[in-house]
Amino acid sequence: MGALLLFVVGAHLGRGIANLLSAGWWEFPDRADLFISLPGLLEGDASAGLTATHPTVAPATVLWVCIAAVELVVLGLIVAGIRAGLRLWGPTRVQGVATRKEAERLLGRSRLRRHAAIVRPDLYGKGRRRA
Structure with missing residues (x-):
């Protein structure tokens, strides 16, 4: 109508x-x-x-x-x-996905840099040196 x-x-x-x-x-x-x-x-x-x-x-x-x-x-x-x-x-909506702002807060660049040894231990582990 x-x-x-x-x-x-x-x-x-x-x-x-x-x-x-x-x-x-x-x-x-x-x-x-x-x-x-x-x-x-x-x-x-x-x-x-x-x-x-x-x-x-x-x-x-x-x-x-x-x-x-x-x-x-x-x-x-x-x-x-x-x-x-x-x-x-609608029926094809994506459920349970964070918004862009939430993803930046949770997985932002600063957090990834702080936890680089956990995320990529092959590159940033304790015994490795950066070339």
């Missing part, structure tokens, strides 16, 4: 951008007219569902291009949100 609402709002946002670019004015429909005016809007009527009457509106081709551009951005945002959510909470 949220994605459907985003696409409907995206269509009206595209109409607003088309009217702003073509005719120089911006208007967004009332909440009650969001779904009612959608068929007229998708038929190419750039003034469908608007309360004020304007002498010029965007042509249908400009309207559809602007709506398509906004809908592609909305689709990209939805896909990015779903992907981020699945990465955090």
Whole structure:
């Protein structure tokens, strides 16, 4: 339902951008007219569902291009949100892995240098000299 609402709002946002670019004015429909005016809007009527009457509106081709551009951005945002959510909470998430900050604190360079004889006894053991 949220994605459907985003696409409907995206269509009206595209109409607003088309009217702003073509005719120089911006208007967004009332909440009650969001779904009612959608068929007229998708038929190419750039003034469908608007309360004020304007002498010029965007042509249908400009309207559809602007709506398509906004809908592609909305689709990209939805896909990015779903992907981020699945990465955090999805079935293929990595469980039990430390964050970058935790790994630096636990396995950072200073700790590795302090414990070099334990980590690499062949290189930094007690009886070895560095060449």
